[in-house]
Amino acid sequence: xxxxxxxxxxxxxxxxxxxxxxxxxxxxxxxxxxxxxxxxxxxxxxxxxxxxxxxxxxxxxxxxxxxxxxxxxxxxxxxxxxxxxxxxxxxxxxxxxxxxxxxxxxxxxxxxxxxxxxxxxxxxxxxxxxxxxxxxxxxxxxxxxxxxxxxxxxxxxxxx
Amino acid sequence: xxxxxxxxxxxxxxxxxxxxxxxxxxxxxxxxxxxxxxxxxxxxxxxxxxxxxxxxxxxxxxxxxxxxxxxxxxxxxxxxxxxxxxxxxxxxxxxxxxxxxxxxxxxxxxxxxxxxxxxxxxxxxxxxxxxxxxxxxxxxxxxxxxxxxxxxxxxxxxxxxxxxxxxxxxxxxxxxxxxxxxxxxxxxxxxxxxxxxxxxxxxxxxxxxxxxxxxxxxxxxxxxxxxxxxxxxxxxxxxxxxxxxxxxxxxxxxxxxxxxxxxxxxxxxxxxxxxxxxxxxxxxxxxxxxxxxxxxxxxxxxxxxxxxxxxxxxxxxxxxxxxxxxxxxxxxxxxxxxxxxxxxxxxxxxxxxxxxxxxxxxxxxxxxxxxxxxxxxxxxxxxxxxxxxxxxxxxxxxxxxxxxxxxxxxxxxxxxxxxxxxxxxxxxxxxxxxxxxxxxxxxxxxxxxxxxxxxxxxxxxxxxxxxxxxxxxxxxxxxxxxxxxxxxxxxxxxxxxxxxxxxxxxxxxxxxxxxxxxxxxxx
Numbered sequence: 001x002x003x004x005x006x007x008x009x010x011x012x013x014x015x016x017x018x019x020x021x022x023x024x025x026x027x028x029x030x031x032x033x034x035x036x037x038x039x040x041x042x043x044x045x046x047x048x049x050x051x052x053x054x055x056x057x058x059x060x061x062x063x064x065x066x067x068x069x070x071x072x073x074x075x076x077x078x079x080x081x082x083x084x085x086x087x088x089x090x091x092x093x094x095x096x097x098x099x100x101x102x103x104x105x106x107x108x109x110x111x112x113x114x115x116x117x118x119x120x121x122x123x124x125x126x127x128x129x130x131x132x133x134x135x136x137x138x139x140x141x142x143x144x145x146x147x148x149x150x151x152x153x154x155x156x157x158x159x160x
Numbered sequence: 161x162x163x164x165x166x167x168x169x170x171x172x173x174x175x176x177x178x179x180x181x182x183x184x185x186x187x188x189x190x191x192x193x194x195x196x197x198x199x200x201x202x203x204x205x206x207x208x209x210x211x212x213x214x215x216x217x218x219x220x221x222x223x224x225x226x227x228x229x230x231x232x233x234x235x236x237x238x239x240x241x242x243x244x245x246x247x248x249x250x251x252x253x254x255x256x257x258x259x260x261x262x263x264x265x266x267x268x269x270x271x272x273x274x275x276x277x278x279x280x281x282x283x284x285x286x287x288x289x290x291x292x293x294x295x296x297x298x299x300x301x302x303x304x305x306x307x308x309x310x311x312x313x314x315x316x317x318x319x320x321x322x323x324x325x326x327x328x329x330x331x332x333x334x335x336x337x338x339x340x341x342x343x344x345x346x347x348x349x350x351x352x353x354x355x356x357x358x359x360x361x362x363x364x365x366x367x368x369x370x371x372x373x374x375x376x377x378x379x380x381x382x383x384x385x386x387x388x389x390x391x392x393x394x395x396x397x398x399x400x401x402x403x404x405x406x407x408x409x410x411x412x413x414x415x416x417x418x419x420x421x422x423x424x425x426x427x428x429x430x431x432x433x434x435x436x437x438x439x440x441x442x443x444x445x446x447x448x449x450x451x452x453x454x455x456x457x458x459x460x461x462x463x464x465x466x467x468x469x470x471x472x473x474x475x476x477x478x479x480x481x482x483x484x485x486x487x488x489x490x491x492x493x494x495x496x497x498x499x500x501x502x503x504x505x506x507x508x509x510x511x512x513x514x515x516x517x518x519x520x521x522x523x524x525x526x527x528x529x530x531x532x533x534x535x536x537x538x539x540x541x542x543x544x545x546x547x548x549x550x551x552x553x554x555x556x557x558x559x560x561x562x563x564x565x566x567x568x569x570x571x572x573x574x575x576x577x578x579x580x581x582x583x584x585x586x587x588x589x590x591x592x593x594x595x596x597x598x599x600x601x602x603x604x605x606x607x608x609x610x611x612x613x614x615x616x617x618x619x620x621x622x623x624x625x626x627x628x629x630x631x632x633x634x635x636x637x638x639x640x641x642x643x644x645x646x647x648x649x650x651x652x653x654x655x656x657x658x659x660x661x662x663x664x665x666x667x668x669x670x671x672x673x674x675x676x677x678x679x680x681x682x683x
Contacts, residue, residue, distance in 0.1 A: 016289060021281055028282050058463060065460035071286040071306060 001056045005034070007086055007156050008060075010049040010067055011041070011075040018072045022049060025070070031055065031063050035088070035131075037153030046074060050156050052131075079156055086156040090127045090134045095145040097121065104144070111137050122147060161331070165293040166195040166324040169257070172300035173201060176335055178228050180204065180219060180570055182212040186232020187272065188259030191324035204570065204598065206563065207590035209236050213243025214563025214588070215570075217252050221550045222525055222568035224373070226253045226307050233260045234272030237318070238279070242557055245283040247314040249554025250394060251371060253307040254314040255300075262322035263291065277318050285313030290320065293328035301335065309338045311458040312371055340372065340475035343459065345482060347470040351453050352486035354470060358426035358451075360495045361387040364410065364417075367394030367553065368431015368456055369476055370546045375399055377480040378430060384484060386492040388424075388500075390417035392432050393538055394553040401542040407500055409539055410438050416500035421445070423498070428453045431476050434465040435554065442466055455479045507682035508655055509536050509607045515658050516577065516605075517542050519666060525550065525568045525576045529561035529584030532613035532683075533605075537579045559587030562604070566591060569600040575669075576601065582608040582632055589641070595671040596646040602671050606638055609678040617683060631680075642673035651675040 012018050019038060026033050034052040041048050053063060060078070068076050079086075096104050104123055108115055111133070117124035127137050134151065163171070169192060173181070180202045185193045196203055206212040209231045216227030227247075231237060237258040247254040261270040266289075277289050286306045288299050296319070303315040355361060363382055369375065375398060382389050382405045390410045391398050399406055410417040421427070421441055427450055434442055445452065445466055454461075454468040455476055462471045472479045504510075513536065522544040528534040528551045543549040550568055552560040562585070565578040585606050595602050607613075615630040642649035648668050650661045652675070665672045 017277060017281065017287070020278065024281055058467070062460065062464055065462070069311075069458065069460050 003054050003056055004060070005052060005054050006060050007079040007084060007154065008051045008053060008064065008067070009077040009079060009156050010051065010073055011046050012049055013072045013074060014045055014047055015072050018047070019049075021070060021072060022067065025066055026051070026063070029066060031059065035153035037155060039155060050154050052154055077158065079158065084156045084158055086130060086154050087128050088131060088134050088154050089152045090137065090149065091124060091151075092127075092138065092141060092149040093122055093124045093147040094141050095121060095147055096123045100144065107140060113137065161329070162327050163330050164191070164324060165296055165319070165326050165328070166191040168293060168296045168328060168330045169300065169319070169324070170195050170199045170201065171330055171332065172297050173228065174199060175301070175332060176226065176304045178226070181228040181230055182206060182215040182219070182567065183230035184209050184212055184232070184236060186236045186259065188233040188261065188321040189230060189324075191321070192230065192259070202570075204566070204594065206566070206594045208588070209239035210242060210559070211563040211566070211588055211591040211594065213240045213256065214246070214560050215567035215594075216254055217243060217247050218527065218550060218564030218567025219571045220252050220254060220567070221564065222547055223571040224547060225571070226255055226304055227567065228255050228257070230257045231259070232272065233258060233276075233321075234274045236272075237274055237276035241280060241283070242555075244280055244314045244316065246552050246555040246557050246560060248283045248285070250552065251312045251367060252314070253312040255303050255307055256314060256316045258316065258318050259324075260289075260318050260320045263320040264322075266320060276316065280316050283314070284316050287316040287318070289318045290323050293323050293326035296323060296328070297330055301333065304335065305338065310341070340478055342472070342474035342478045342482065343457075344471075344473035345479075347472060348482055349486070351470045351472065352483060354426060354451055354453060355385055355428070355483070356488045356490070358385070359490070359492055360424045361385050361426045361428060362420050362424035363387045363389045364392065364427060364429045364432060365389060365395040365398040366392040366430065366432025369395055369398035372431060372457070372476040373546070374430070374476040374480060375546055377477050379403060380484065381428075381480050384487055384489040386490060386496050387428065388420050388496070388498075390420060392435065393437065393551060395432060396538055396549040396551075397543045397546045400544045402544060405496060408502055410441055411535070411539060412438065412440050413505075413535060414502060414539055416502040417441070418444070419500040422448070424450070426451050426453070428455075429468070430455050431457070433461045505536060505540055507536070507678070509533060509676065509678050509682065510540050511655060512605065512652065512658050512662070512676055513537060513541050513579070516662055519662055520575070520577065523548055525572055525574070527551070527561050527565040527568055527576060527578045529578075529580040530556045530558045531581040531584055532609070532617065533579050533581045533584075533607040535614070536607075558584040561585075562588050562591040562595070565602045565604075566595055566598070566600060569595070569602050570598070574601065575603065578602055578604045580604060580606055581613060582606055582610065582634065583612045586634070586636075592642065592645045592647055592671060592673070599670050601669050603665055603668075604671065604673045605676055606673065607676050607678050608638065609680050609682065610634070611680055613682075616680075638673055638675035642671075647671040647673055649673040649675070651677065653677050
């Protein structure tokens, strides 16, 4: 069966255990989470969970109805990738000799990434973008030896 | 008025119309137990917290009201887990109240501290840890609302012990009635068209029909459109077994509903979730590509196990009432006259049940445990009214029966029959003490085949008759056991005893145990 990637944005009440309740629902019903992020909203009674999942149409429908019926869930939005602005944040530390710095700066220019820390042998770069863009940036940095990286889940808002 | 947390809790229970709670005292809830003495609420002390939880469930299943169970922290709380899970699987409204260590001690692994909130997350409809007496009244009110609204289910309230002594403001608020709802009726007209063009419709009714109280509507629908009615395990009693269009319980054992499923041209499913217990029927459904209409209160059940053609999300009563005026009412005498010819189950246990059903009132509540006796009772006992057949349908809990029978007897004030097996009875027979103490009219039929009959049967069929750990051959003298607990007791040794012993046992208005000797190979 054909699977698709969906971004599900869930507005939840800020109640104790709400994160366990929602993430537990995914694990116990066997739904795979590609990424998950939780953030504050403009209203401090609510948080927004942005979950990307891969599944068949039927699975995604089932996920949404299971999430919708949770008492703490205020609103569920099922985004396909075109109708939303979706961003992840990447922080990546690479091994860079001083002779290679200009190459890295060029790459940053192309990807619109920022160098936020420079030492003798390392640089930390910051990039926001779609999953694909971040994947591509990481791939291009592999030859320079990646020391460590931190990558957030996605944050998404509907266009318009 | 300004009162302490324990008083707020009791006041809120009274507000909600609670007259009976089941529980067991312990250090963290002693303030509540002290306050309890001053309130007009009947507290039933069981032998074990698990029994208390099943009793609260039985009370709810028999009455339709919310069952309430109260226990202490730690083991008191963990002993509720199976009962809460059972209520979750069968959509039974239950409020479980547990004490915990004081708020400032939470998280320090204190004596009898357990994270019951975390432990029960996957098996509750909702749950709370109360952080101050100020929020207690609101929490209790919301818990009762959640337990009873939409698809019903269990709610847990964990209360740190210091909250019971904390003073806060309390004002009585009468609960608002919980009104049934229609949530999504987009398909209504299309469903009416589907039904109007069907010549051989079949209705499949589940527990949702009983939860909604939709017996009359289902009968009206069946009569108007000439549909046969089959029920699921949880749907037993949804329509009377004597109803003219009733054809029986769908299971992997019965043949009439399966034959009807093969011959019908439209399946109308009401308040059911296509449990895996009817797997062969589910496979048949998928294979036949039959048009299926599904009406359920829970949107997440639509297309979950079986993809349906059209659906209404909402209360069954309201949905049928919306549908009926749109239906033409094609009479199809030929389809209704079709006799699907159920192959009767014949064995000694069924003989006992047949004989019993002729001796007791038609509304008598029948409770079962889990195993072969459950199948025999479910498939053969003529159940006439909703909420008079109580069984652990989804979780299949051995040991559910006696606690549930206690709750049902207290809810109805009438005689209750518990049909159990030697395996199931052994799991929670301690609660016989509770039944005796409260002088409850519970008749317990122990279908004693010296084995775990259902397990043995599966081993016979699928494991080359290697009976691993399924024969019991207990030396327990159930008659002597029952008498030692203060109950009356008899035994049925052979088929000739049945009528005589049942008549004698039915004279008792207090607990009576009948050890029914069942041949080990009866199926």
